[in-house]
Amino acid sequence: MEIIRCPLQMQQWSLAERRQGRTIAFVPTMGYLHEGHLSLLRAGRQRADRLVLSIFVNPTQFGAGEDFDSYPRDLDRDSTLAQPTGVDVIFSPSAPQMYPPGFATQVHLSGLTEGLCGASRAGHFDGVTTVVSKLFGIVQPQLALFGQKDFQQLAVIRQMTSDLNLPIEIVGMPIVRESDGLAMSSRNSYLTAELRQQGLSLSDALRQASAAARQGQRDAAVLLDLVHRRIGQEPAARIDYCEICQAQTLQPVSQVDAQSVLLLAVYFGTTRLIDNHLLLQPFPA
Ligand SMILES: Nc1ncnc2c1ncn2[C@@H]1O[C@H](COP(=O)(O)OP(=O)(O)OP(=O)(O)O)[C@@H](O)[C@H]1O
Ligand SMILES: CC(C)(CO)[C@@H](O)C(=O)[O-]
Numbered sequence: 145m146e147i148i149r150c151p152l153q154m155q156q157w158s159l160a161e162r163r164q165g166r167t168i169a170f171v172p173t174m175g176y177l178h179e180g181h182l183s184l185l186r187a188g189r190q191r192a193d194r195l196v197l198s199i200f201v202n203p204t205q206f207g208a209g210e211d212f213d214s215y216p217r218d219l220d221r222d223s224t225l226a227q228p229t230g231v232d233v234i235f236s237p238s239a240p241q242m243y244p245p246g247f248a249t250q251v252h253l254s255g256l257t258e259g260l261c262g263a264s265r266a267g268h269f270d271g272v273t274t275v276v277s278k279l280f281g282i283v284q285p286q287l288a289l290f291g292q293k294d295f296q297q298l299a300v301i302r303q304m305t306s307d308l309n310l311p312i313e314i315v316g317m318p319i320v321r322e323s324d325g326l327a328m329s330s331r332n333s334y335l336t337a338e339l340r341q342q343g344l345s346l347s348d349a350l351r352q353a354s355a356a357a358r359q360g361q362r363d364a365a366v367l368l369d370l371v372h373r374r375i376g377q378e379p380a381a382r383i384d385y386c387e388i389c390q391a392q393t394l395q396p397v398s399q400v401d402a403q404s405v406l407l408l409a410v411y412f413g414t415t416r417l418i419d420n421h422l423l424l425q426p427f428p429a
């Protein structure tokens with residue numbers, strides 16, 4: 145496994161592999177790896193000849209006052225975790241290598257980016273679409289894998305890839321959870337034991353709403369009320385958003401059907417956690 149820091153060197157590596165007729169799968173991350181990331185890597189390993197992981201805490205997708213400075217970073221730890229999955233290259237550039245003086249381009253997607261995380265994190269998705277466009281240009285993958293935990297991000301990347309005619313297959317992967325249901329996230333490392341316990345209310349609320357929907361309750365307002373009441377039991381919880389949306393358009397719905405997804409973002413103290421579930425699918429045990 146090689147660690148490459150220079151974008152040009154990464155691109156040359158990829159172009160050489162492609163000239164040899166080899167396919168490249170790509171998993172973009174911000175590092176501090178957990179089983180969610182590793183599941184993407186294992187799936188990528190099975191689907192292509194070469195596997196590239198990027199680790200880059202992208203400053204442009206963090207707003208003022210967000211956790212860019214405190215975001216966990218540990219490349220040695222990440223290398224140790226990534227190696228057994230069969231990663232060929234970890235691409236880990238610095239911010240000045242990605243955004244040298246004079247950098248002036250922004251990729252902006254309208255519509256899908258406007259609600260949910262886009263509404264509460266101004267400029268976030270411009271940062272994501274711009275950096276992912278750059279990473280795609282540098283890594284030159286045929287395939288890129290993203291987690292459904294970042295449901296809106298996956299929808300945005302799919303549309304961007306289609307709108308820009310990028311010859312890259314976007315693969316969405318299921319949410320990996322801890323045994324008690326908490327969705328894995330690098331940000332879980334911020335939580336005290338007490339806040340982590342309260343954070344379980346996210347998956348618990350999704351589970352309860354899914355059970356109610358599958359038992360026949362299709363009124364979105366009733367299901368959202370159930371979620372508010374469950375999360376409201378936690379003293380440190382502050383709901384950022386709680387919406388039931390159509391999975392492709394991300395527009396709110398009033399009646400639940402097979403395409404309805406319940407999306408949550410909740411602060412526990414200063415830590416913001418996200419989670420979601422397609423309501424009529426059984427919630428994982
Ligand atoms: N629990 C998970 N299951 C599946 N995929 C995940 C999970 N958590 C993150 N991913 C995916 O890993 C990729 C990289 O995400 P990122 O590095 O931001 O990790 P994260 O743990 O979500 O961090 P954060 O704390 O920023 O939410 C994204 O495609 C994301 O959807
Ligand atoms: C896709 C991504 C790596 C872009 O910085 C990031 O948003 C993430 O980790 O989900």
Ligand code: BAL
Pocket residue numbers: 174205206294297
């Ligand atoms: N997983 C999305 C990256 C972010 O929160 O900025």
